[in-house]
Amino acid sequence: MAKANKEGFIIGGDGHAGLTARKAAKILGLNYHTVALLIKIGKVFTDREENDILFAGFQGDNLCKLATFYARSEQCSVETRNKCIDMLNKASKKGMQAIIDELAGVNDLSDLSKSILEPVPTVALEQQIQELSERIAALEEQTQQDTVYQHKYNLNVTENKHAKMSQKNNFKRHLKQWIEQELHFYSMNLQDFAQVLSVNAGVKVSTEMLRAWKEGELKQLPSQRGLKAIAAWRDEPVNQTVSWLVHGK
Secondary structure, three states, rough: EEEEEOOOEEEEOOOEEEOOOOHHHHOOOOOHHHHHHHHHHHHOOOHHHHHHHHOOOOOOOHHHHHHHHHHHHOOOOHHHHHHHHHHHHHHHHHHHHHHHHHHHHHHHHHHHHHHOOOOOOOOOHHHHHHHHHHHHHHHHHHHHHHHHHHHHOOOOOOOOHHHHHHHHHHHHHHHHHHHHHHHHHHHOOHHHHHHHHHHHHHHOOOHHHHHHHHHOOOOOOOOHHHHHHHHHOOOOOOHHHHHHHHHHH
């Protein structure tokens, strides 16, 4: 995934901002689950557009497409349709991508950072190398953050081995029940649900990660990305998600 700038925004490799599904839903007055699921089962976006959204969030063209879809939909409220129409009207004057960048604070970057926003040939070898380097650096940084995060929420809060085992069994059971329930309710496979969670929270959730949750293969709490994705889907703070996993409340 591209790197997050602040909550709800993702900065793509081209320096432009994108919106997570949750943020896009909030701006357009939509249900965030509906938006995330629409990407996989709504047949609104092409495979290429789905990949763009997964990697960089909702940027200009795709947010316009989302707003247009709901502006014409008879399955949402008049208020929601009007919000979508209003956003499209603003975009017609200013440009949807310019609006997103402004909301994300991209325009407040330094002059050096702004230069990244200038159009560059996407086929240039140098650009491809730069993007790969940035993605590798982001993955390394995320790994370090995950290690710190797991230590912060480590279950070693007691020396009683029986209590430790009980807590671990609790969060494995709660996580397994949750993912099986969501997969059944939305009639989705692990791969599709991983992408839906990724788009919703703006973090990368892999199929392998979900499989480990479903099969109870975890030895400690999920990583920072995993906890953030679960919390975003349940619409609650991460600390509350951790409490639910460990204590069931």
